[in-house]
Amino acid sequence: MKLKLHIWRQKSTQDKGKMVTYEVDGIIEDMSFLEMLDVLNEKLILNEEEPVAFDHDCREGICGACSLTINGIPHGPEKETTICQLHMRHFKDGDEIYVEPFRARAFPVLRDLVTDRTAFDRIMQAGGFVSANTGGIPDANAIPISKKDADLAMDNAACIGCGACVAACKNASAMLFVSAKVAQYAYLPQGQTERKRRVLNMVAQMDREGFGNCTNYYECEAVCPKGISVASIALMNRDFLRASLSEEKALDR
Amino acid sequence: MAALVRFLTSSILSKIVMAATGLVLVLFLLGHMAGNLQMYLGQDAMNTYAETLQGLGGLLWVIRAALFIMLVLHVITSIKLKWENYNARPEQYAMRKYVRASLSSRTMIWTGIMIFLFVTYHLLHFTIHATNPAYGGLYDAMGRHDVYSMVVLGYSNVLISLVYIAAMILLAFHLFHAIESMFQTLGVNHEKYNPFIHGLSLTVASIIMVGFLSIPIGVLFGWIELPAGVIIL
Ligand code: SF4
Numbered sequence: 130m131k132l133k134l135h136i137w138r139q140k141s142t143q144d145k146g147k148m149v150t151y152e153v154d155g156i157i158e159d160m161s162f163l164e165m166l167d168v169l170n171e172k173l174i175l176n177e178e179e180p181v182a183f184d185h186d187c188r189e190g191i192c193g194a195c196s197l198t199i200n201g202i203p204h205g206p207e208k209e210t211t212i213c214q215l216h217m218r219h220f221k222d223g224d225e226i227y228v229e230p231f232r233a234r235a236f237p238v239l240r241d242l243v244t245d246r247t248a249f250d251r252i253m254q255a256g257g258f259v260s261a262n263t264g265g266i267p268d269a270n271a272i273p274i275s276k277k278d279a280d281l282a283m284d285n286a287a288c289i290g291c292g293a294c295v296a297a298c299k300n301a302s303a304m305l306f307v308s309a310k311v312a313q314y315a316y317l318p319q320g321q322t323e324r325k326r327r328v329l330n331m332v333a334q335m336d337r338e339g340f341g342n343c344t345n346y347y348e349c350e351a352v353c354p355k356g357i358s359v360a361s362i363a364l365m366n367r368d369f370l371r372a373s374l375s376e377e378k379a380l381d382r
Numbered sequence: 383m384a385a386l387v388r389f390l391t392s393s394i395l396s397k398i399v400m401a402a403t404g405l406v407l408v409l410f411l412l413g414h415m416a417g418n419l420q421m422y423l424g425q426d427a428m429n430t431y432a433e434t435l436q437g438l439g440g441l442l443w444v445i446r447a448a449l450f451i452m453l454v455l456h457v458i459t460s461i462k463l464k465w466e467n468y469n470a471r472p473e474q475y476a477m478r479k480y481v482r483a484s485l486s487s488r489t490m491i492w493t494g495i496m497i498f499l500f501v502t503y504h505l506l507h508f509t510i511h512a513t514n515p516a517y518g519g520l521y522d523a524m525g526r527h528d529v530y531s532m533v534v535l536g537y538s539n540v541l542i543s544l545v546y547i548a549a550m551i552l553l554a555f556h557l558f559h560a561i562e563s564m565f566q567t568l569g570v571n572h573e574k575y576n577p578f579i580h581g582l583s584l585t586v587a588s589i590i591m592v593g594f595l596s597i598p599i600g601v602l603f604g605w606i607e608l609p610a611g612v613i614i615l
């Protein structure tokens with residue numbers, strides 16, 4: 130399979146950056162999208178050109194490192210599929226493909242397609258945890274949790290923190306990610322103690338990072354590789370309102 | 383206290399302001415529309431209704447002030463949000479595709495701006511009579527301000543009618559996304575009720591549109607006519 134690729138090249142955060150067109154040949158349909166980029170990079174290296182930098186780690190859809198916008202859709206056209214799990218069989222010979230980074234002010238480009246997504250880590254540090262004393266492992270099922278709540282918590286915990294929701298949002302809003310991280314604890318008894326403080330602190334950090342505001346486009350839900358639902362955003366809005374009106378102090382770290 | 387300050391400066395509060403002010407404005411639109419439909423009951427009914435509203439005196443001004451504040455808050459907050467959203471993505475995509483976001487949701491700011499301009503014109507036209515001073519001098523047989531004839535005269539101008547019709551279509555387009563969105567922002571999202579909320583959003587937006595539209599259309603097609611004896615200046 131032969132392809133024409135338009136790829137975003139940017140030397141550093143300060144560099145202006147531009148789209149550059151490449152041709153690759155010999156692509157097999159069983160290759161993943163990242164393997165296709167590997168083929169391109171090998172060719173570039175042989176030509177003594179700078180290879181295209183892109184983020185990746187597990188290549189099995191669970192780590193959240195890969196982060197490419199393909200033809201205007203973060204993680205590409207397949208539903209609930211990370212770009213590392215997208216195979217070339219979804220493309221045709223002769224296709225033109227646009228490859229761009231996840232674009233947002235809060236995710237500055239480090240190089241080419243690699244973005245700095247530590248804003249998400251700082252949001253997690255602001256409240257994405259439960260405080261527990263260490264000690265022996267608690268007995269399984271010592272705390273009863275209904276199947277429904279356990280499922281909902283697990284659905285939200287499936288978020289891999291990739292940032293596609295931000296990249297897809299017209300406003301570069303991080304609401305889907307933050308709400309998944311708020312909701313994964315909100316459904317569990319262990320999450321209740323810090324529930325109010327968590328949502329207040331995480332939303333405050335989210336605002337500080339310079340993400341945009343959610344206007345309910347739901348584009349995030351459509352591209353999320355883990356199928357996180359915008360119902361989590363509604364839960365976060367509810368929790369935030371309740372916590373704001375009842376919590377007397379918001380604890381900053 | 384710190385939580386309150388944080389609340390007042392948060393992005394989610396801005397959204398809540400949009401939803402809450404929007405809700406009041408939608409309720410106002412429904413009331414306004416119901417009032418307008420009295421055009422079908424004839425000159426007497428319409429003018430009685432208009433006089434009753436005027437008779438509220440001080441209360442009318444309180445309601446007007448409250449609505450004005452809602453509108454201003456809605457507009458100012460939307461500008462703040464738009465500005466922040468615009469800044470949240472300095473570098474645009476070379477290629478952009480939307481999978482889910484509706485056209486109505488993506489054009490809120492534009493439909494909003496056009497509706498705002500329309501409201502300004504509408505107030506100058508029918509409330510302050512700045513564009514048509516003659517409207518102030520219309521009286522019916524009982525000496526009341528003849529709102530009925532004013533509306534018929536206003537809509538007899540095809541161009542003006544078309545402006546009103548276009549504005550109502552834009553309004554409905556704005557409301558398709560707005561009403562549904564309001565529920566989500568206020569935290570109402572439930573599998574069981576989401577289809578109902580979606581239907582409600584479409585229905586209310588359509589009712590408002592059809593209700594308002596029917597009057598200029600009624601005048602243009604001659605279903606609503608000038609009463610005998612009104613002299614067109
Ligand atoms: S919510 Fe979905 S799109 Fe957003 S960071 Fe989590 S997994 Fe990625």
Ligand code: FES
Pocket residue numbers: 184185186187188189190191192193194195211212213214
């Ligand atoms: S590389 Fe780990 S999710 Fe894609």
